[in-house]
Amino acid sequence: MKKDAYWFKHDSTAGRGLRMRKMAHIYGHWGKGIYWDVIEILRDQSNYCFDSDDSSLQMLADLIGCKDEVKFLSWFRDCIRFELFLIQDNKFFSEVMCENMEVWETKKGNGGKGGRPKKTETITETITEPKPKRKPNRNHKIIEDKITEDKIIIKEDFLLTPLETALNNFYNFRVELKKPILDSSKEALRDKLIKLSNNDNEVAIEILNQSIANGWQGIFELKQQTNGTTNNTKQISKYHN
Numbered sequence: 422m423k424k425d426a427y428w429f430k431h432d433s434t435a436g437r438g439l440r441m442r443k444m445a446h447i448y449g450h451w452g453k454g455i456y457w458d459v460i461e462i463l464r465d466q467s468n469y470c471f472d473s474d475d476s477s478l479q480m481l482a483d484l485i486g487c488k489d490e491v492k493f494l495s496w497f498r499d500c501i502r503f504e505l506f507l508i509q510d511n512k513f514f515s516e517v518m519c520e521n522m523e524v525w526e527t528k529k530g531n532g533g534k535g536g537r538p539k540k541t542e543t544i545t546e547t548i549t550e551p552k553p554k555r556k557p558n559r560n561h562k563i564i565e566d567k568i569t570e571d572k573i574i575i576k577e578d579f580l581l582t583p584l585e586t587a588l589n590n591f592y593n594f595r596v597e598l599k600k601p602i603l604d605s606s607k608e609a610l611r612d613k614l615i616k617l618s619n620n621d622n623e624v625a626i627e628i629l630n631q632s633i634a635n636g637w638q639g640i641f642e643l644k645q646q647t648n649g650t651t652n653n654t655k656q657i658s659k660y661h662n
Contacts, residue, residue: 440503448496455496456505458485463515469522470514587626591640594633610640617642 444452462484463469471481475494482493497513500506506513588611595602602610617640618625628643 440505443503444496444499444505447499452496455485455487455493456500458487460515460518463518464522468512468514469519470509470512473508473511473513582622584622584626587629591629591633595638598636598638600638614640 441453441456444456448455459471459481462481463471471477478494478497479490482488482490487493497506501508501513505515507516592602592607614625614628617628624643628640631637631643632640
């Protein structure tokens with residue numbers, strides 16, 4: 422009977438899981454290397470498990486080429502403590518590896534029954550931490566505000582009015598100044614903008630553009646040109662923090 426070509430594919434982050442990091446903190450890279458040596462031995466066993474008595478563990482240390490049996494036994498007990506391995510009926514095993522092998526055996530059985538064709542090599546995936554579940558996609562439209570690269574981007578399923586666009590430009594301008602306007606202050610800003618513009622949208626847009634052009638953090642009464650001279654501006658709102 423032809424023996425399966427055993428080899429492992431594991432996540433690139435398998436060595437950086439929390440439990441493996443704890444082992445690496447105690448034993449360094451030696452501890453990580455020993456772990457994968459033991460995993461390979463477990464993979465070769467018929468039930469993916471190995472006897473957990475001291476005599477069997479000493480033999481296991483010899484199998485993987487570890488000469489320091491005392492250190493190996495200490496390493497093994499920490500693996501049990503961090504649940505990298507579990508013990509049942511005087512045998513230890515990797516729970517994650519057993520789950521992966523169960524999936525592989527199912528696929529292999531389906532291939533033998535005329536399902537998907539069997540691959541020429543056996544590829545199993547071994548990880549040390551559970552994989553996070555993906556969140557389901559939501560198909561309905563939503564309106565959301567988010568900050569990307571220090572700028573506010575508003576995603577909407579309808580076109581903004583010119584005044585709303587001007588307001589968003591002013592909000593983004595304040596973010597660039599590292600003086601973002603709090604949501605609780607935006608309503609007050611709108612009320613003062615209405616008073617300054619006498620409820621005229623075009624004037625309100627000019628007021629906002631005036632503040633951006635001059636680098637002002639607040640909004641001011643619109644400057645009026647009279648006989649070539651400029652009236653003094655009246656500041657209505659200083660800082661909306």
